[in-house]
Amino acid sequence: MSRGVLSTDKRGMRELGAEEKVGWDEVTQGVALHTFEGSTQSAAFTRPEERAYTDFSSYTATVASWRVVKPVYNRDVCIDCQNCWVWCPDTSIISRDKQMLGIDYDHCKGCGVCAEVCPTNPKSLIMFSEMTENDEALSGWPEKKKKEK
Amino acid sequence: MAKEFELNEVEVWDGNYATSQALRQAQIDVVAAYPITPSTPIVEGYGAYVANGYIDGEFVMVESEHAAMSGCVGAAAAGGRVATATSSQGFALMAEVLYQASGMRLPIVLTVVNRALASPLNVRGDHADMYLGRDSGWIQIDAFDAQQAYDLALCAFRIGEHHAVRLPVMTHQDGFTTSHKAQNVYPLKDEVAYKFVGDYKPVDEMLDFSRPVTHGAQTEEDWHFEHKAKQHKALMDSRTVIDEVFAEFKALTGREYKRVESYMMEDAEVALVLLGSSVETAVLAAKQLREEEGIKVGIISPRCFRPFPYDMVRDVIEDSPVKALCCLDKSSPGGAMGALFNEISAAAYSTGTRPLMTNYIYGLGGRDFSVDEAKRIMREQKAHADAGHITTEIQQFSGLRGPKLGFFETRRS
Numbered sequence: 156m157s158r159g160v161l162s163t164d165k166r167g168m169r170e171l172g173a174e175e176k177v178g179w180d181e182v183t184q185g186v187a188l189h190t191f192e193g194s195t196q197s198a199a200f201t202r203p204e205e206r207a208y209t210d211f212s213s214y215t216a217t218v219a220s221w222r223v224v225k226p227v228y229n230r231d232v233c234i235d236c237q238n239c240w241v242w243c244p245d246t247s248i249i250s251r252d253k254q255m256l257g258i259d260y261d262h263c264k265g266c267g268v269c270a271e272v273c274p275t276n277p278k279s280l281i282m283f284s285e286m287t288e289n290d291e292a293l294s295g296w297p298e299k300k301k302k303e304k
Numbered sequence: 305m306a307k308e309f310e311l312n313e314v315e316v317w318d319g320n321y322a323t324s325q326a327l328r329q330a331q332i333d334v335v336a337a338y339p340i341t342p343s344t345p346i347v348e349g350y351g352a353y354v355a356n357g358y359i360d361g362e363f364v365m366v367e368s369e370h371a372a373m374s375g376c377v378g379a380a381a382a383g384g385r386v387a388t389a390t391s392s393q394g395f396a397l398m399a400e401v402l403y404q405a406s407g408m409r410l411p412i413v414l415t416v417v418n419r420a421l422a423s424p425l426n427v428r429g430d431h432a433d434m435y436l437g438r439d440s441g442w443i444q445i446d447a448f449d450a451q452q453a454y455d456l457a458l459c460a461f462r463i464g465e466h467h468a469v470r471l472p473v474m475t476h477q478d479g480f481t482t483s484h485k486a487q488n489v490y491p492l493k494d495e496v497a498y499k500f501v502g503d504y505k506p507v508d509e510m511l512d513f514s515r516p517v518t519h520g521a522q523t524e525e526d527w528h529f530e531h532k533a534k535q536h537k538a539l540m541d542s543r544t545v546i547d548e549v550f551a552e553f554k555a556l557t558g559r560e561y562k563r564v565e566s567y568m569m570e571d572a573e574v575a576l577v578l579l580g581s582s583v584e585t586a587v588l589a590a591k592q593l594r595e596e597e598g599i600k601v602g603i604i605s606p607r608c609f610r611p612f613p614y615d616m617v618r619d620v621i622e623d624s625p626v627k628a629l630c631c632l633d634k635s636s637p638g639g640a641m642g643a644l645f646n647e648i649s650a651a652a653y654s655t656g657t658r659p660l661m662t663n664y665i666y667g668l669g670g671r672d673f674s675v676d677e678a679k680r681i682m683r684e685q686k687a688h689a690d691a692g693h694i695t696t697e698i699q700q701f702s703g704l705r706g707p708k709l710g711f712f713e714t715r716r717s
Contacts, residue, residue: 172526179530179537184470185409186521186531187508194514211518 164204167217167261174210183211213262222265226280227292228257233279239269255279276300306331306360308494309353317489319450319482323389323415323475324349326457328358329497330413333384333504336364336375340394341427342479343417347389369394373401373414380410381519383509385461387412391479392419395433399440405472406441407535408519411464412472414442415457418580419479420669428670429479431579431634434609435643441535443473443542444609448583451489453477455559458492461501462549469542470507471535476609480670481581492557500556539611546608563613565605568594569624572602574685575659577648578632579605582666582673589678601682602626606644617651621659627689628660630681632702634667641699641712660688660714666702677702693717 188211191198198206208214235255240248247263249256258269270280277297309328317325324346327335335354337347347363354363364379366372372388380386390398395416405412421432437444443463447453456475464473477483492500508517523531543563550561567587569575576586583605590601604620606613621629629652633642640646645663652659664681667673681702688694697710 176526177530179533182527182530182534184534184538185407185508185519186523186527187408188518188521189508190516190518195516196514198516 165208165215166204166259167219168215169210169217170220171213171216171218217261218264219260222260222263223285224265224267224282225260225263225285226258226265226267226269227283227287227289228255229277229279229281229293229296230255232275232277232296234275236274238272238274239280242268242272244268307357309358311491311493314488314490316486317450317454317491318345318484318486319447319453319477320345320417320484321349322450322454322489322491323457323477324353325491326454326497327387327413327415328353329492329494330385330387330458330461330501331359331498332361332387334362334364334376334379334386335388336366336372336379336386337388338366338369338372338390338394340369340391342419342429342483343389343391343394343415345483346415346417369397370401373398373405373412376412376414377401377405377408377410380405380412381408381510383506383511385465385504386410387415387461389415389417391417392421392427392433396421396436399436402437402440402442402472404520407531409470409535409538410472411461411470413457413460413464414472414474415453415460416474416476417479417483418476424669426669427479429481429483429581430668430670432636434474434476434579435635437474438610438643441471441539442610443469443471443539443546445473445475445546446579446605446607446609447475447477447482448579448581448605449482450477450485450487451559452561453482454489454491455553455557456561458497458501459549459553459561461504462552463542463546465502465504466542466545466549467505467507469538469545471538471542476580478581490557496556500553543608543611543613543615561607562616563606563608564616564620565607566620567603567605568600569602569604569620569626571600572624572626573600574628574630574682574689575602575604575624575626576630576632576678576682576685577604577606577644578634579609579644580634582632582634582678585673585675586678589675589682592675593679593682597683599682599686601685604629604648606647612647612651614647614651614654617648618655621652622655622657626657626659628662628685628694630662630664630685632664632666632681635665636668637665637699645699660694660716661698662688662694662696663699664702665699665704671703673703 192207247259420426460473631645694714698712
């Protein structure tokens with residue numbers, strides 16, 4: 156699967172748990188885990204892909220393997236309402252300047268909340284089996300439903 | 305700025321008041337506390353100092369001891385100097401959070417006033433709560449009187465906050481016999497005490513917004529063991545820092561503390577090992593027995609319950625001619641030998657002399673331990689030493705009504 160949306164950042168660079176297993180003498184004191192390399196004054200004003208995340212941040216880990224169903228995003232139907240971005244419990248909707256870009260498949264757990272809250276007709280986010288290719292999913296996208304009386 | 309508290313060169317303080325004065329002088333940022341007999345006056349006194357302007361800090365009232373220690377963990381992770389006090393059931397309710405504090409390497413100071421654990425409900429002093437903390441990863445230091453409760457509370461901040469240690473510290477004193485017994489106490493002036501304790505220098509504090517940090521992360525079989533081993537090593541290595549802080553305190557005050565206190569051990573043929581306010585009773589009994597009956601008795605008292613001073617216990621045993629050692633545990637052992645017996649026996653087993661080891665359970669729920677009873681136990685040790693083997697059961701009970709109770713006989717001849 157292509158990571159696609161923001162290919163230059165450190166998002167999901169490694170499988171969770173695949174990190175180097177250092178010995179007791181090298182682990183941090185008291186399991187205190189720093190999120191960024193060095194000090195930062197502006198993390199809140201910096202886009203995630205530009206932040207110096209350490210390997211202690213889950214940002215750099217991928218947990219894609221936890222998922223069995225996935226949301227597929229259809230740009231053609233989307234109205235950029237940001238509802239999915241607001242509701243996603245894992246900040247896995249990638250949006251820039253209020254424009255929906257796609258799904259962070261490294262951190263999405265496949266809960267389906269985004270598809271549930273999507274207001275468009277047909278929906279711009281639909282859950283598919285993890286095994287289904289996105290292109291295949293998009294080619295069979297449902298038609299607009301007529302309003303029921 | 306906090307107001308200075310005028311103190312005389314010698315004050316008449318009980319253990320609780322002495323402890324609350326030490327906490328005041330350490331200028332703690334946050335005390336989160338819930339009252340429980342007999343430790344209540346420590347935080348009650350502290351609350352009054354806050355209200356009257358003697359402390360620039362926060363006093364957080366919470367709904368339970370679990371919340372009290374949780375508040376302490378949060379405040380310490382945020383980057384503050386933190387302390388609280390508790391006893392008995394309150395200590396038991398804190399137990400879960402005690403392990404969080406030590407695993408997160410937060411140098412909180414907990415001043416424990418030792419009290420029995422229910423059931424039956426009991427407010428008097430024994431060592432059940434102190435023993436409950438022994439695997440929690442905290443440093444545990446025991447005061448035998450009010451002066452020591454004051455001194456060791458000041459030392460506790462220095463030890464726990466040392467950057468090579470970074471561990472929480474409990475100071476212990478016996479409920480009522482120490483906490484409520486007024487005696488002469490020589491306090492330090494505020495300025496001198498604070499200078500000894502020093503400014504708090506936090507590490508990985510959450511209030512440093514330039515370095516966002518996660519505290520209390522979850523680890524499974526892949527990382528948990530390494531973190532626990534590192535924590536254990538820090539606890540073992542804290543022995544050096546404890547020795548240094550005690551040496552510095554002696555230079556400042558003339559009052560000397562060691563990880564193991566020993567009395568008259570140089571020529572002792574028999575010895576008692578015990579903790580807390582009973583030490584004074586035992587030392588008095590030993591002196592009298594030496595004069596009255598010529599039995600050379602010594603006393604060993606681990607000042608540091610954790611890290612357990614195996615090294616110094618071995619030295620004390622090997623540097624003395626002691627043949628019989630009796631460990632007195634003031635806590636119901638719950639289907640085992642007393643903890644002090646187990647620890648001291650382990651240390652004694654690796655000496656070349658290996659004295660005869662016996663165990664007494666005594667003083668539960670505040671049952672009195674008299675000079676006469678101490679002497680009886682000392683004479684019994686003399687009988688073991690003369691016979692060359694243990695002449696009684698290994699575990700016995702002191703001051704217990706009803707038929708004699710004892711367990712296990714020696715197979716060593």
